[in-house]
Amino acid sequence: MLASTAAERCFALILFETFALAALVLAAAGIYGVLSGSVLAMVVRQGMTLTVLGMVIGLAGAAAASQAIAAMLFGVSPLDPVTYLGVIALLAAVSVIACGVPAWRAMRVDPIVALRYE
Numbered sequence: 001m002l003a004s005t006a007a008e009r010c011f012a013l014i015l016f017e018t019f020a021l022a023a024l025v026l027a028a029a030g031i032y033g034v035l036s037g038s039v040l041a042m043v044v045r046q047g048m049t050l051t052v053l054g055m056v057i058g059l060a061g062a063a064a065a066s067q068a069i070a071a072m073l074f075g076v077s078p079l080d081p082v083t084y085l086g087v088i089a090l091l092a093a094v095s096v097i098a099c100g101v102p103a104w105r106a107m108r109v110d111p112i113v114a115l116r117y118e
Contacts, residue, residue, distance in 0.1 A: 036107040040100070047099030048092075055088055 066078035076083065 039107055040103045043103035043106075044096065044099045047095060051092065051095040055091060059084065059088075 062084070063079060066073075070078045
């Protein structure tokens, strides 16, 4: 009778341990996913901040320079909005790719390998 009572307790404890281990693995995977996504978002956000700053400076310079070269522009106004928007869209897309790909590759590196390298 004592052995059967102990077996039931042992089974319940093993079951609790299994669920606790599963919860620990799921929590670790969730934290890793959230942190790696945060790192990716942080790198892209910082890169895009610099890109926007460069675009503002570039637009101001382009607007000032377009008046100087207005005689050389044929069929296009010096402040053509389609051209400016096209260039902004192209630069934004290139910047997102240039910031996102290295950050995505970096977040795929095993942390242990990165720590051993340092």
